[in-house]
Amino acid sequence: MAAPLPRAPVSSPASRAALCPARSNPCTAAAPSSGALGWRRRQPCPVLSIAPGSARSTPAALAVDPKVEALLDSVKWDVKGLAVAIAQNVDTGAILMQGFANKEALAATISTRKATFYSRSRSSLWTKGETSMNFINVHDIFLDCDRDSIIYLGTPDGPTCHTGAETCYYSSVYDALQGSKSNQERQVATTLYSLEDTISRRKEEIVTEGSGKPSWTKKLLLDNQLLCSKIRIFLC
Amino acid sequence: MAAPLPRAPVSSPASRAALCPARSNPCTAAAPSSGALGWRRRQPCPVLSIAPGSARSTPAALAVDPKVEALLDSVKWDVKGLAVAIAQNVDTGAILMQGFANKEALAATISTRKATFYSRSRSSLWTKGETSMNFINVHDIFLDCDRDSIIYLGTPDGPTCHTGAETCYYSSVYDALQGSKSNQERQVATTLYSLEDTISRRKEEIVTEGSGKPSWTKKLLLDNQLLCSKIRIFLC
Known part of the structure; x- marks a missing residue:
């Protein structure tokens, strides 16, 4: 207290x-x-x-x-x-x-x-x-x-880390143990931002590859009515 | 590195x-x-x-x-x-x-x-x-x-703080300086969770008070078509 x-x-x-x-x-x-x-x-x-x-x-x-x-x-x-x-x-x-x-x-x-x-x-x-x-x-x-x-x-106001990275935390212990080098793009990702990243990548894939490779996220992004019905389920 | x-x-x-x-x-x-x-x-x-x-x-x-x-x-x-x-x-x-x-x-x-x-x-x-x-x-x-x-x-798996609070950080310095006592419900709130909290409160108000008190969030929650059109603006 x-x-x-x-x-x-x-x-x-x-x-x-x-x-x-x-x-x-x-x-x-x-x-x-x-x-x-x-x-x-x-x-x-x-x-x-x-x-x-x-x-x-x-x-x-x-x-x-x-x-x-x-x-x-x-x-x-x-x-x-x-x-x-x-x-x-x-x-x-x-x-x-x-x-x-x-x-x-x-x-x-x-x-x-x-x-x-x-x-x-x-x-x-x-x-x-x-x-x-x-x-x-x-x-x-x-x-x-x-x-x-x-x-x-x-x-x-901008990147926090002196290296220019968004945050100072970009070295994953498990990545390092698997042999990956640390990468300033590999920031700590909480669930919502991981999801945002996945949706962004699916949107890019639609532009670069068309809708060839099947993905539920792509299907939603290409069908506004289906997307809205799914969003309503979460909101109600 | x-x-x-x-x-x-x-x-x-x-x-x-x-x-x-x-x-x-x-x-x-x-x-x-x-x-x-x-x-x-x-x-x-x-x-x-x-x-x-x-x-x-x-x-x-x-x-x-x-x-x-x-x-x-x-x-x-x-x-x-x-x-x-x-x-x-x-x-x-x-x-x-x-x-x-x-x-x-x-x-x-x-x-x-x-x-x-x-x-x-x-x-x-x-x-x-x-x-x-x-x-x-x-x-x-x-x-x-x-x-x-x-x-x-x-x-x-459950609350982290030994007090039973979700996290150990529930004492806002600015609240204390304004005379408020610390409150375990007053967790550190990032923007998305503050927004979620506001939407939840507006939903509760619709149930308890009807739609009397004007609020843009309430208007959206009561009109699915308007809500979907707003969500599409953010997604596209």
Whole structure:
């Protein structure tokens, strides 16, 4: 359960930003999606300038509202002042990347709505996208039942991985054990997106090969009435 | 990129299990889904008995194929011999829980296809579900670009959280800052599942309130022809 939070009045700009609905933030106003990958290019937001500090330091450089401060204190930071932070695509559900957050990183994410992490190698904060401009625009943040693991749920402006891949997870263990090399197109595929991929391939096959090779999906795609009757079964 | 793996012959039972497609494993044969939550109750599998050891110990108690051993060695385990392991629902994309894996835990997950972690508090392996029987049946495992973060992509047999919630992530930071208490029904909602929830609520409203309160979704649900024409726009 969440620790009770003091009902202090909302005063600081950081807190006001944290209390605004994500969609009403002009920096995160929806632009046309690029489709299946779930990217939405947005205008970059000025990112808060935060003084570097150790992972355990309090976010002194941010004007932190007491409510936000209480929430930050309720997180079970480890002995190094860190918690696991997972960035997830709000549209596709894809896990984009995983890093670590300290108090300052979480405070910055709450206020700027740009996924921000603590780099253990550089001992400093970093906002995903500060170099590539591929920010992850955070719609919501979740803590787990133990309050030591964080999800940044957001919309990426572009590929998240430094390799240019949509997400950092494209190396299947079972593929590797079968001798396949990792392939950035081989992203973690949940059922709906695997299905979408199959339907897209069947549509392409209709164009390139005609309807020669039998497939139930092709049959549905070529017969609107049959397709609608099937869809109605699922909807009703 | 994945480290090249030696092409040793497949010999051990553990490795054979690792190379079998998930769906062909009798322990993970599909049973009817319980719906939106994406649970599938399956027959429990006997879980490998693994001798307790430190997080850094090699999985000596498992007969590990050289291919699997090479893959385990390619993971960038931290100084404690651990990597972050995230369990994700293959159907809904929901992040179910996050723990840590050591070499033994990953080896056990590869061979048994039951999500297995290393408990830092108990200094031992634990397979999610060994007490509750709510196993997470692993379809695939992904490593990230740095090979220090793991996704177990699978189907949960039931709620994953020890509280009985579907996932461990039900505490929204922004809800808490607005004074709302955490609520296990308030799971991380990706766009498609938010949409599904809205459509379900509109359907319920039609039954309980009639079509009095205007809503575009209700209009579509009450007019099959209009609904089909809209769906065709998205499909074509």
